[in-house]
Amino acid sequence: KNQVEQSPQSLIILEGKNCTLQCNYTVSPFSNLRWYKQDTGRGPVSLTIMTFSENTKSNGRYTATLDADTKQSSLHITASQLSDSASYICVVSRSNDYKLSFGAGTTVTVRA
Amino acid sequence: NAGVTQTPKFQVLKTGQSMTLQCAQDMNHNSMYWYRQDPGMGLRLIYYSASEGTTDKGEVPNGYNVSRLNKREFSLRLESAAPSQTSVYFCASNPVGTGELFFGEGSRLTVL
8 A cells, every 4th residue: 555645636726726735644754745746748846845843834836734643744736827737746755764655646737 | 957867758669679768967966766657656666776886676676677887877777678667767866865856857668
């Protein structure tokens, strides 16, 4: 069973609207959690990193949250733009060996 | 400012043929990785190299071999391609301990 589960698998939103992506993990011991953005036909690029002590972190219109107690993270996209259309991947790092566990990703489609 | 460069970007093989995917990074990173990405699944680690001169198996190494030629270059070889190896392959690198992966643009391989 994958140790990182993302939901929804895909979603479609209208330009200008907000959306929230979810990431639940069972990885232990926890080191950090990263959100990557992968444009179609490109490699993933890191958006933000969350460590154990951080609850919220923003990168422009992207805001990530982390609840280390419930092992849940979310990525909120505010005022979506067409360029936000991409796959968003949650990656959790283990602290003892830095092993990375990848979620399957959420595909976001922003329509005009 | 090339980052991680992969070649070729596209390749079509017949079952049983061999080929090598090339990867080079110019960021002086110690660690390099090869992943495959299939629809509906997270990125899966094939092989990794923690430093020049060392390589280790990931979660899906069967059918592949790797060579860490020097600190910059990490190649992936398919000795006898099978249709199950049809996938998009990503090379990545990272500095020791930071966790952030820097990905190449991907190599799309089709095995007929």
